[in-house]
Amino acid sequence: MGLADSLLAGYSSEEEGQESGVELQDADDQQLSFQQLISVPDLSHITDIRKYSHILPRVNEFKEKLRYYEKQDSKTEDSLLQNSNDLLDDMNEEIGKIYSFITVHYKPVWPELDDLLRNPYNYARTVRIILGNPSKLIDAPELFEQYLRKDEILGLTVSASVLRQSSHSHHLDQHHLKLISDACDLLLELEAARTEIKNHVSRRAKSIAPNVTALVGPTVAAQFLSVYGLEGLCKVPSCNIPSMGANRSSFMKGTAGTRNKGYLYYCDLVQSVSEDLRVKAVRMVAGKLILAARVDYSNARKSVSDDSFGLRTREQLSEHLDKLASPPDAQPIKPLPRPVDQKSKKRAGRRFRKQKEKMEMSELEKAQNRMAFGEQEETKYDAFGEEIGMGMIGKLSARAIVGKARPQLSKAAASKLEKFSGNKSVATSKVAQLLDDEKIARKRQLELPEDTGHDRTKLQKTLPGAT
Numbered sequence: 001m002g003l004a005d006s007l008l009a010g011y012s013s014e015e016e017g018q019e020s021g022v023e024l025q026d027a028d029d030q031q032l033s034f035q036q037l038i039s040v041p042d043l044s045h046i047t048d049i050r051k052y053s054h055i056l057p058r059v060n061e062f063k064e065k066l067r068y069y070e071k072q073d074s075k076t077e078d079s080l081l082q083n084s085n086d087l088l089d090d091m092n093e094e095i096g097k098i099y100s101f102i103t104v105h106y107k108p109v110w111p112e113l114d115d116l117l118r119n120p121y122n123y124a125r126t127v128r129i130i131l132g133n134p135s136k137l138i139d140a141p142e143l144f145e146q147y148l149r150k151d152e153i154l155g156l157t158v159s160a161s162v163l164r165q166s167s168h169s170h171h172l173d174q175h176h177l178k179l180i181s182d183a184c185d186l187l188l189e190l191e192a193a194r195t196e197i198k199n200h201v202s203r204r205a206k207s208i209a210p211n212v213t214a215l216v217g218p219t220v221a222a223q224f225l226s227v228y229g230l231e232g233l234c235k236v237p238s239c240n241i242p243s244m245g246a247n248r249s250s251f252m253k254g255t256a257g258t259r260n261k262g263y264l265y266y267c268d269l270v271q272s273v274s275e276d277l278r279v280k281a282v283r284m285v286a287g288k289l290i291l292a293a294r295v296d297y298s299n300a301r302k303s304v305s306d307d308s309f310g311l312r313t314r315e316q317l318s319e320h321l322d323k324l325a326s327p328p329d330a331q332p333i334k335p336l337p338r339p340v341d342q343k344s345k346k347r348a349g350r351r352f353r354k355q356k357e358k359m360e361m362s363e364l365e366k367a368q369n370r371m372a373f374g375e376q377e378e379t380k381y382d383a384f385g386e387e388i389g390m391g392m393i394g395k396l397s398a399r400a401i402v403g404k405a406r407p408q409l410s411k412a413a414a415s416k417l418e419k420f421s422g423n424k425s426v427a428t429s430k431v432a433q434l435l436d437d438e439k440i441a442r443k444r445q446l447e448l449p450e451d452t453g454h455d456r457t458k459l460q461k462t463l464p465g466a467t
Helices: 003-031 054-070 079-105 120-130 149-165 174-208 211-216 218-235 275-301 308-324 350-360 363-368 411-422 426-446 453-462
Strands: 379-381 386-390
Touching: 003 426, 054 174, 079 120, 079 218, 120 379, 149 426, 174 211, 174 218, 211 218, 218 275, 218 411, 275 308, 386 411
Parallel strands: none
Antiparallel strands: 379 386
């Protein structure tokens, strides 16, 4: 191979490499989605934003299919309902990605706009109108009155005024603004298609399961019918209903709060109560949902279309939830009853007397509770530093301790202690002393003085002056 041939071969290989690089870049652009576009800082190489939405062809194709079923006026099968709900879930995710793309790339123009408008559709409408000029909100507020409340317009006006007076002035070029505007149009287009599909599915769900639709609404009913169908829904236990669709129920749900936020959690009957009662409301509606599905299945076999059971059950659940949400009734203050004059019960007997004797105060406690008039009381401190008054302890004459105030031992305990009293250790000497005191006390109680007539006459003879 000569020099000219080698140069031509190198030139051709460079051209092929450049062409392949361009093809790879185009292929990468086709494979990118809005999730990857969020992290791309420079959008200058992007010409058409719609090609990054991979779900748009599916939506257009499904809309044509739905129009065909509408013209034929045929009943939608369970498979069509399932495809509809799967497509709705994918559309929710795609709308969330487009919304994130718009907020990230429009934040340099108006940083606080996504905090003031939480609804993604209102946010897209507002961005499409103002684009790079937030002062348009102050100059022409009537453009926003069709879809925004007055308080929202007031908050946006104040924020736009502060933004205009501040030194914040970051403007995007026309190419970036056009891409953001196209993304807003795409988001609103997907929302319109989503509403159309939901309306079609809702109409079909009402014709298939009227009682379930009357209970939880057409959208939630269609979601449940798409998973199992009417016959399969009758066989599902009610405890499995709350967790059905928990992973793909809504793209705007938070991570905190109640677990198992499935299809049933977002029905209007559950959403009408406060957050702390929604778990109980979901359980209540889940049980009635299965009953409504069984009624619909029974009516379908009889070719009867009646939603009276669903309406009646919904009304009962609504009344019960209102009672749970209402505050408790104020309890009236009841006056004290009039006292009845009656004699108090007086206890007596040997057991009661012995029980009282056990709880009697000792002589030391009685002396501690007494104080001498005009004399200072002696005190001491316990382990916790508290001052304790000693009263008249040690100032009265020594009195013999009454036998009943001694520590009492039962016969069984005394016999057990006597068995172990053979050892003459220091530990058992105290036990022996306690036993001796117990024996002496019992002996004194048993000894009774004998006062006979013979002793009395003998005593009279010894006395002086006796006759």
